Amino acid sequence: MTATEDPARQSTEQSTPAIGGDSSGAARRSGMAPQAPAPRRRTAFRTLRRALAPPLLTLLAMLVVWQLAVWVFEMPSYLVPSPGEVAVTIGERWPLILDHAGVTGLEIVLGFGLAVVVGVSLGVLMVVSSFVDKAMYPLLVTMQAVPKIAIAPILVIWFGFGPTPKVLTAFLVAVFPIVVNTAMGFKQTPVEMIHLSRSMGASAYKTFATFRLPTALPSIFTGLKVAAALSVVGAVSGEFVAANEGLGYLLLTASSTIDSAGVFAGVMALAVQGMLLYGAVELLERLFSPMSRRARRLEATVATA
Amino acid sequence: MNRPSIFRGVQDVQPVTDATAGGRPEDLSPDGGIALRDVCKEYVLADEQRVLALGGTTLDIAKGEFFSVVGPSGCGKSTLLMMLAGLRTPTSGTISIDGTIVDRPYTDAGIVFQRDALMEWRTVLANVTVQAEVRGTDRKAASRRAVELLRLVGLEDFVDAYPDELSGGMRQRVSIARAFVHDPSVLLMDEPFAAIDALTRETLADDLQRIWLASQKTVFFITHNIQEAVYLSDRVAIMSPRPGRLVEIVDIDLPRPRVPEVMETEEFFRLTQRVHRWFRSRERAFAEWEADQEGSR
Incomplete structure (x- = not known):
C-alpha cells in the first residue's frame, strides 16, 4: 500500500479502523493499537496456519488422486506403488533409511557449508577488489555452463569411494548461485x-555493516536457498556415480530390483532433507535479514486486522 | 583562441596552494561559508584522453547563504558538489568550508541527492537517526531532533512507517530531515526535487525554505529548474558545459519568506528570464560571453 499525501483520505482511514488488511497500516501509524490485540503466540500461530493450510491441502489432494488412480486403473505396484504402500515401506525400512539418510545428510551439510563459506567470501572479494571481479567473473560464467555433475566421475578417481567426492559435487553445484547472488547483492547498494x-566519516567496516550488508542480505539469502536445494542434487549425483552407502545408493539398489516402493521411499527421504535444509536457511533469514523482519511485522499486522 | 588550457589552470593555481600550505589562509572564507580558489577538475579517460569537467572556478558563498547552480546536464554541477563534500578531490585549487580546507570527506555537511537513498529496512525515524549511529553521537538527542525535523516537513504521523509506505515526495522529505539532523554547517543538495512531480515539488521547495530560514545554514543547491532556483536562492549561478564554469551570477533580492505568489510578480519574471536567456539561445549566449572574455584580456 502506498500512503497518500491527501489529508482527507488519511483521516477517513483513521476514523474507520480495521476493515480489511489495508487499514492496519493507518492504525499503526496513527499510534492506535491494532483492533483486538491478540496474544503474541496466538498471532504467530494464526499466521503460520494461514501460510501452511493451502499447500498442505493441495498435497493432501494430490495424495488422494494418486491413491485413487492406483485403485481405479489397477496399477501393478512394481510400476506405481500407492502412497499407502510407500508409507508402509518407509515404516518397515525405517532404521535402514535413517542410516543412509545420515550419510547423505552429512554430505549435503558439509558440501553446502563449504559452498556458503567459499561462495560468500568470494562474492565479497569480487565486490571489494575489482581485480578479483575481473579475474573471476568470466571464469564463473564459463563454469556455470559446465554441468558440474559431469565432473563427479573424475572426483571419484581422485578421492575414492568415500564421502569426499559427494561433498565436493554438492559444493560445486551449490557454490555458483551463492557467489553470483552475493556479489550482485553487494553491488545493489546505491552509490x-x-x-x-563517507560524508558521515564512517569507516570501511561501518559502511559495510550499516549500509552494504543489509542491502545485500536478501539477495545473499536467495542464493543460499537455491544452493540448499542444489546441494541435495549434488550429493545424490555423487552417490549415483560410485557409492556403497547413502540415499543415492539406496535408490539405485531399489531400482535395480524393480522395488518401486523402495525408490519412492528414498525420494521422500531426500525431499525431507532438502526441505529441512531450505527451512533452516529460511529460519536464518528471518532471524538475520532486516528486510524480512520488516516483512514479518507486516504479516503480523495484516493477520490481526 | 586563447582558451584556458588544462596545464595553465594547474600553474595558475600553484601560488594559492603555496599560500595555504603555510597555515590558515587569510583570504579563504573569512566569514565562514564556502570558498573556492581556482578549482579545476580533470578526468583522464581510459584512452588517456583528458576531459576538463570544471575549469578554474573561484567563488565565495557567504555563511547562511542559499546559493544555487543551474546548468544543462553534464556541465559539471555534480562534480562541483562532490568536491565540496570532499568525496572527490580537485585536480588543482583549494576548497574551504568555514575556514577548513576540504581534502577528505567533509563530515560537517548534510547531503541530499536526487535519489533519496533511504534504507528500506529501517523506519523513517531510524533512517534519520542513522547519522547519529554512524557518527557515534548521542542517539537520544538525535532522535528528539529527528522527530522535530520530521514534524517540520509534515511527516509526524509517519515516524514509524517504512519508506515503501511513502510517496516519492515524502521519501525525499525524509532525506532532507536526515541531512539536517546532525546540525551541519552546510547543506549540499544535488537536484533533490528532480524526480518529484511538479505539484509536490512546490510544496517541497516551501518546506525546504522553512527549514532553511529556521536554521540559517549555508546551502549549495543544484537544479536545472530555473523557477525553483530563483524562488529559493539568494544568488543563482549559471554554469556552462565543457569545461564547466560559472558564467554569470544573478542576485535575487526578493523579500523573505517567499510565498508562491511571488512567482507572479514582474520582478520574479525578470529574474527568471535573465537566467533563462542563457538556455534559450545557449550557443549564442556562450559565444558572446567568450568574445567578451577575449576582449577583456
Whole structure:
C-alpha cells in the first residue's frame, strides 16, 4: 500500500479502523493499537496456519488422486506403488533409511557449508577488489555452463569411494548461485548511500555493516536457498556415480530390483532433507535479514486486522 | 583562441596552494561559508584522453547563504558538489568550508541527492537517526531532533512507517530531515526535487525554505529548474558545459519568506528570464560571453 499525501483520505482511514488488511497500516501509524490485540503466540500461530493450510491441502489432494488412480486403473505396484504402500515401506525400512539418510545428510551439510563459506567470501572479494571481479567473473560464467555433475566421475578417481567426492559435487553445484547472488547483492547498494556514509566519516567496516550488508542480505539469502536445494542434487549425483552407502545408493539398489516402493521411499527421504535444509536457511533469514523482519511485522499486522 | 588550457589552470593555481600550505589562509572564507580558489577538475579517460569537467572556478558563498547552480546536464554541477563534500578531490585549487580546507570527506555537511537513498529496512525515524549511529553521537538527542525535523516537513504521523509506505515526495522529505539532523554547517543538495512531480515539488521547495530560514545554514543547491532556483536562492549561478564554469551570477533580492505568489510578480519574471536567456539561445549566449572574455584580456 502506498500512503497518500491527501489529508482527507488519511483521516477517513483513521476514523474507520480495521476493515480489511489495508487499514492496519493507518492504525499503526496513527499510534492506535491494532483492533483486538491478540496474544503474541496466538498471532504467530494464526499466521503460520494461514501460510501452511493451502499447500498442505493441495498435497493432501494430490495424495488422494494418486491413491485413487492406483485403485481405479489397477496399477501393478512394481510400476506405481500407492502412497499407502510407500508409507508402509518407509515404516518397515525405517532404521535402514535413517542410516543412509545420515550419510547423505552429512554430505549435503558439509558440501553446502563449504559452498556458503567459499561462495560468500568470494562474492565479497569480487565486490571489494575489482581485480578479483575481473579475474573471476568470466571464469564463473564459463563454469556455470559446465554441468558440474559431469565432473563427479573424475572426483571419484581422485578421492575414492568415500564421502569426499559427494561433498565436493554438492559444493560445486551449490557454490555458483551463492557467489553470483552475493556479489550482485553487494553491488545493489546505491552509490548515494556510500557517499552519505563517507560524508558521515564512517569507516570501511561501518559502511559495510550499516549500509552494504543489509542491502545485500536478501539477495545473499536467495542464493543460499537455491544452493540448499542444489546441494541435495549434488550429493545424490555423487552417490549415483560410485557409492556403497547413502540415499543415492539406496535408490539405485531399489531400482535395480524393480522395488518401486523402495525408490519412492528414498525420494521422500531426500525431499525431507532438502526441505529441512531450505527451512533452516529460511529460519536464518528471518532471524538475520532486516528486510524480512520488516516483512514479518507486516504479516503480523495484516493477520490481526 | 586563447582558451584556458588544462596545464595553465594547474600553474595558475600553484601560488594559492603555496599560500595555504603555510597555515590558515587569510583570504579563504573569512566569514565562514564556502570558498573556492581556482578549482579545476580533470578526468583522464581510459584512452588517456583528458576531459576538463570544471575549469578554474573561484567563488565565495557567504555563511547562511542559499546559493544555487543551474546548468544543462553534464556541465559539471555534480562534480562541483562532490568536491565540496570532499568525496572527490580537485585536480588543482583549494576548497574551504568555514575556514577548513576540504581534502577528505567533509563530515560537517548534510547531503541530499536526487535519489533519496533511504534504507528500506529501517523506519523513517531510524533512517534519520542513522547519522547519529554512524557518527557515534548521542542517539537520544538525535532522535528528539529527528522527530522535530520530521514534524517540520509534515511527516509526524509517519515516524514509524517504512519508506515503501511513502510517496516519492515524502521519501525525499525524509532525506532532507536526515541531512539536517546532525546540525551541519552546510547543506549540499544535488537536484533533490528532480524526480518529484511538479505539484509536490512546490510544496517541497516551501518546506525546504522553512527549514532553511529556521536554521540559517549555508546551502549549495543544484537544479536545472530555473523557477525553483530563483524562488529559493539568494544568488543563482549559471554554469556552462565543457569545461564547466560559472558564467554569470544573478542576485535575487526578493523579500523573505517567499510565498508562491511571488512567482507572479514582474520582478520574479525578470529574474527568471535573465537566467533563462542563457538556455534559450545557449550557443549564442556562450559565444558572446567568450568574445567578451577575449576582449577583456
